[in-house]
Amino acid sequence: MFEKTISELASDLQNKVISSVELTQAYLDRIQQLDGIYNSYITVTPELALQQAKLADGRIAAGNAEILTGIPLAQKDIFCTNGVKTSCGSKMLNNFIAPYDATVIHKFHQAGAVMLGKTNMDEFAMGSSNETSFYGAVKNPWNAETVPGGSSGGSAAAVAARLAPAATGTDTGGSIRQPAAFCNLTGLKPTYGRVSRYGMIAFASSLDQAGPMTRTAKDAAILLNTMAGFDEKDSTCANKAVPDYTAELNKNLAGLKIGLPKEYFEKGMDAEIAKSIEEALDVYKKAGAEIIEVSLPNSSLSVPAYYVVAPAECSSNLSRFDGVRFGYRCENPVDLEDLYKRSRGEAFGEEVKRRIMIGTYALSSGFYDAYYIKAQKIRQLISQDFKEAFEKVDVIMGPTTPSTAFKIGEKSNDPITMYLSDIYTIAVNLAGLPGMSIPAGLANNMPVGLQIIGNYFDESRLLNIAHQFQTLTDWHTKSPERLG
16 A cells, blocks of 8 residues: 555545545554654644545545545645644744645645645755754655755655655755655656745745655656646746646657756766766667757856855745744743844754854845845856756756765764755756656665756656656665565
């Protein structure tokens, strides 16, 4: 049961092989049995899950079911969920019970999906390893001594450990794709504006985007069909029709032009990862695709540009957490200034404080032009690089990460080295493009991710390309040996 995909589980539910209540209870039992090892969930919601499962069984019996009706899912704890703690992995929101549903949560409820619980994450989505969470580090099911990636590491670990068939994540600089690569999953970051951000607690508003984390491209397409679409509550949401993302999965790859950025292979990549990527590209060549070298000359500037833009936006977004209206409040403040200082100082973790300070500095008088404006100009250059590349090719491919999952604690005292973990993913967010990571091999018995980058709103093509690769390979079926 736990090795079945969403489409297989949906078929079982429709054919009465199993009920949603039985399926949900099986996952809840497995979470209780195994999540003490992985720490992938912050909050498990058994009563709500079984209530939703019972309603789903009723819909299925009445013939009113959609494909996700009765399917248990895990939701990243960044999405406000009515009546359920929404912590964003922070002490600041440890006591926050959301009074409404994020649009993403609402859409899954409408589809009849079941929520198993809220997954662990780097605090306010700031991190590349899931070590900054107030609730402790998440462990990678492939090797419990290593990180699952971040910030959506809880979602990635839950799916990899078969504690959920699929999960949601958010991606600000690689936070869906990098943990997907580390945990052998399919992770899709849609085009900026494709999925509503309403009710998704903001880190960097011009970069954040929600997306699915699944085991297969077909499952990712099924989830995106529900998640995508215009939302009048989100002014950054694109008012574009949503195609059926499953419709073109079986389209053949003959004539596909794949761009290979020469900058991605010049230095810094693990040799075993490079080998896996080359072998993946050979699969595409045999399927009829053409490999064309392209250049993204400003890609080396993506990390420094990102770590000006993202902290600047986070310093603004997190100013609302002041101990006054909701969230953590220090005890016995002597005055308003003391309330602000101690509430924020006691509730925010070190990485969040670091980024708030960097962002405040970059936006301050005398430095705004020198740092923030310059970073935004670099952002435009990066977007232009992609635009020119897409005049020659249909998609761009390369590694998702420069290394496989690293050990817990290995980089936690070296922020710069940690930031470089996202060197191949950050440019996609700066440009607002869609990108995904799919399983493409193993290096030293740890998963390797192949990144596929598409043009704006070209998610259907990405999913088709990923699905075709998964019909020709079996990397996506691999799971940690001790899980069977």
